[in-house]
Amino acid sequence: MPQRRVLESVPTGQSGQSGQPGPVRPETGAELLRRVAQEQSAGRIPALTAGVMRDGMLAWSGGRGRVGGSRPDADTQSRIGSISKTFTAVLVARLRDEGRLDFADPLDRHVPGTPFGDRTLAQLLAHVSGLQAETNGPWWERTPGAEWPGLAETLDGGTARHRAGRRYHYSNLGFGVLGEVVARHRGCSWWEALRTEVLEPLELRRTTYSPQQPHASGFAVHPWADVVLPEPDHDAGAMAPAGQLWSTVADLARWAAFVAGDxxxxxxxxxxxxxxxxxxxxxxxxWTAGYGLGWQVLRVGERTLVGHGGSMPGFLAGLYVDVDQNLGGVCLANTTSGLRPLGLVADLIDVVETREPRMAPEWTPVPELPEGTLDLVGPWYWGPMASALRAGRDGMLDLRPLGEGGRASRFRPNADGTWTGLDGYYAGETLRVGRGPDGRVTHLDIATFVYSRQPYDLGAPIPGGVHPAGWTGSGPNGGTDGE
Structure with missing residues (x-):
């Protein structure tokens, strides 16, 4: 069982060191609470809780309003709506990693018989399957949901509204279908698979299918008067994978740490x-808003945030993480409207980063490098374009251009002496190390692009060869243009 690293709650005002894991400083906590109070008051939200995750820990949490006469806190449950989709996506990804399916598989291979069986699992995960946004019949979020056989009966030829892959079109229905993919492979309900495979290992004990005390009740706030109306709370049935779950700030802070890589x-x-x-x-x-495989990817100013928003009648929620900074935020509100989850969380992240900027990590030499690594580092040339190859502390190689132009990628070592690109132009491509008869490194071959130690090195197998005239101040006939 992995150690639970997220604190259950952190009192506002508890001190911490800038750039170190732990609670925020008191003045930072006061500013975070001020921002939450502003949102709760302006949005007329019955109860609002929020938290900040930093370096895998719940560094701050706070609440405003009332739940059952008490101030809500990091352990108060609220419905999280479409944040549920991120959990469903992880279950599908686990099946892929086990070899039970591929993201490129058509749906028919796993749930045969639907009128859109040619759509791939990746297209469903990324909302580019072309499926309609909602189910047929009454609005599923406000009415009791049917189980899969009942939902399947409502699917018809009109369910696919767009050509697969043509455009981003958000589909709650698509995630109901993905929940059925999980259930069929696991031989149990989507919820049972989620509980045993994700929630229990991560110790997310307050993330549940149905509400458990203490929990907020959902309300609509009258647009022109300060009165509230209770909203319905139904079991979504086969649509549960799209928006059923309840959770807390403390649990979602742990999920934010998951998003960041823990x-x-x-x-x-x-x-x-x-x-x-x-x-x-x-x-x-x-471009400001995109979608990965189950995760929203958003551009907010110069920052990229990964996470998801959520809404159900009477509830709004948001969870967003700056992965590069290992800094994120969550917010939960029991209102149908009035909260801007992305705006609030982005502001909370900015408050922490501005007031407590991350301290640069202390440099220390690595104990050793893999054998032969120093033969690869340093300047390399693709034609006349210079790049530098550096050895990372994580055992990887980092290729970066020197000056304008050039291609950047990181490479991971393989057991056979090759390297695999992780990002950039060379993502997924192979770097092979060329050696001479004496074993010395002569060139790098990256997806047929040959990098040599000198521009157009005569000793390297440059594709197309190198002109025998070599580097001169004029063309072969005395002119710079070949005349």
Missing amino acids: TGGVLSPDTLAEMREPHAVEQAPT
Whole structure:
């Protein structure tokens, strides 16, 4: 069982060191609470809780309003709506990593008989399957949900509204279908699979299918008067994978740490990184919102946030993480409208980063490098374009251009002496080390692009060869243009 690293609650005002794991400083906590109070008052929210995750820990939490006459805190449950989709996506990804399915599989291979069986699992996860947004019949969020056979009966030829892959079109229905994929492979309900495979290993004890005390009740606030109306709370049935779950700030802070890479053995970090990549973007003049495999990927100013928003009648929620900074935030509110989850969380992140900027990590030499690594580092040339290859502390190689142009990628070592690109132009491509008869490194071959120690090195197998005239101040006929 992995150690539970997220604090259950952190009192506002408890001190901490800038750039170190632990609670925020008192003045930072006061500013965070001020921002939450502003949102609760302006949005007329019955109860609002929020928290900040930093370096895998719940560094701050606070609440405003009342739940049952008491101030809500990091242990107060609220419904999280579509944040549930991120849990469903992780279950599908686990099946992929086990070899039970592939993201490129058509749905028919796992749930045969639907009128959109040619759509792939990746397309469903990234909302580019073209499926309609909601189910047929009454609005599923406000009415009791049917189980899968009942939902399947409502699917018809009109369910697919767009050509697969054509555009981003958010589909709650698609995640109901993905829940059925999980259930069929696991031989149990989506909820039972989630509880045993994700929630229990990560010790998310307050993330549940139905509410458990203490929990907030959902309300609508009258638009023109300060009165509230209770909202219905129904079991979503087969649509539960799209929005059923209840959770707390403390549990979601742990889930935010998961998003940042602390997967606790539940999921491969490589798979999580793949899921966080934007696979689709919303149509807009400037890209600000995209979607990975179950995760929203958002641009807020100069920051990229990964997470998800959530809404159900009477509830709004948000969880967003700056993965590079290992800094994120969550918020939960029991209101149908009035909260801007992304705006609030982004502000909370900015408060912490501005007031307590991350301290640069202390440099120390690595104990040793893998054999032969020093033969690879230093300047390399692809034609006349210079790049530098550096050895990372994590055992990887980092290729970066020197000056304008060039291609950047990181490479992971393989057992056979090759390296695999992780990002950039060379993502997934192979770096092979070329050696001469004496064993010395002569060149690098990256996806057929040959990098040599000198520009167009005569000793390297440059594709197309090197002109015998070599480097001169004029063309072969005395002119710079070959005349």
